[in-house]
Amino acid sequence: MTTAAHPLVVRARQLATGLLGPHAERVDQEGVPASHVKALKGSGLLGVNAPTEYGGAAAPPAVARDTAEILAGACCSTWFVLTQHYTPVKLLASTELPVRERLLGPLARGELLSGIAYAHVRAFPRVPVRATPERGGWRFDGTVPWYTGWTLNDVMLLAGVSEAGEVVFAFTEAREQPGLRPTAPMRLAALSAAHTVSLELNGLWLPRDSIVLRTPQTKFAQVDRPRNTNASPAVFGVAYAALDLLEAAPEAKETAGSLRSRLDEARREAYALWDHPVPHERIEERLAWKLRAHDLLRTTTTAALVAGGGRSMALGSRAQRLAREAMFLLVQGQTAEVRQAHLGHLSEIP
Known part of the structure; x- marks a missing residue:
């Protein structure tokens, strides 16, 4: 099949x-x-x-x-x-x-939808959320800067870092409860629609049977690194959607054709690296194709804006929505390593 x-x-x-x-x-x-x-x-x-x-x-x-x-x-x-x-x-x-x-x-089975509250762990050695053993379970204190899906999710996967440098992952219900309070929904330039809030944790206690993983921060970073150096499928999805808009504009068909062939190549190469049997190898290549995909994402969505002319400035414009989504995808899941590489890459563009 x-x-x-x-x-x-x-x-x-x-x-x-x-x-x-x-x-x-x-x-x-x-x-x-x-x-x-x-x-x-x-x-x-x-x-x-x-x-x-x-x-x-x-x-x-x-x-x-x-x-x-x-x-x-x-x-x-x-x-x-x-x-x-x-x-x-x-x-x-x-x-x-x-x-x-x-x-x-x-x-x-789709009976429950889960969110995640662990991206802050990538900020180590800074520890936005501290996990402390207490009363046979774990206590969580600090701030989760970004939590997406609030009021839509049923449960969440929360992580904090212990004094010993261990990342503790646990499940809890995605609702306000003793020790857990959400902020108001964030107003963002893109994807405000995704119900994103911050979470204030002040003594949230979770029982031992809510724990799904405890792992050294160094091991977490090693496993997490390839995920953030691979090109995201969403980048290709938004870029192809922008190309579909371009192809609908008679004067943009040649531009769309050229961009599609370049995007197809980037997708092919990026996904071959996704499928490489050793996830933490060929990191530089993964990152290079991720940045190439980002270049094409910016170009395709910009081209869709240009083709739309003044209509692209309306909030109801599909081209504008895609361009703002592209802006979001440039920083989604970003680590210090990816940000540094991306800025270096941008400084070399003529």
Whole structure:
């Protein structure tokens, strides 16, 4: 079976064309609605990387990438809410701790949607959230700067760093509770629709059976590094959506054709590195193709703005939405290493 014919890819395309794409401009202004989340939960896409014995699809990585591309290209805000779900599922599938049996099935089957509250761990040695053993469980204190999907998610994967330099990952309900308070929703230049808040933690206590992983920060960084040096499928999804707009403008067809061939090459090379059997090897190549993909993302979305002329300045313009989503994707999941490489790359552009 080709990737294009995989049931989850077909389902993602149906959702993109029948629901997400037609409402993307409204969602961009008003927020991802609960009805979108309900549609995602019923689609099977929440279990794309989950084991079949728990109700998931255990789909190949290429299928997960294709579904991400399709959904991000249709409505990046909805994709961003959904993509938070996959790391919690992956962690649960890799553990033998009790929390696996409690949560993996409901998450894999789409009964629950999970968010993540751990990107701040990448700021180490700065520790925005401290995890401290207390009363047979763990206490979390500090600030989670970014949490996406608030009011849409059912549970969250939270992480803090202990005094010993250990990263502690635990699950809790995604709601206000003793020791956990959200800020008001953030107003952002792009993806305000994704229900992003900060979380203030002041003595949030979680029992031992909520823990899914404890690992040294150095080991976490080694595993996390390839994820952030690989080009994101969402980058290609938004860039291809911009190319579709360009191709609809008669005067831009030649430009669109040239950009599409370059984007196809970047996608091919970037995904070959995704599939390399040793994730922490060829980091420089991964990063080079990530930056190449970002160049093409900026170019394709800028071209769509230019082709749209003055109409592109309207908030309801698809070209403008894509350009703002592209701006967001330039910094999404950014680490100090990626930022430094990206700035160095930009300084060399004529």
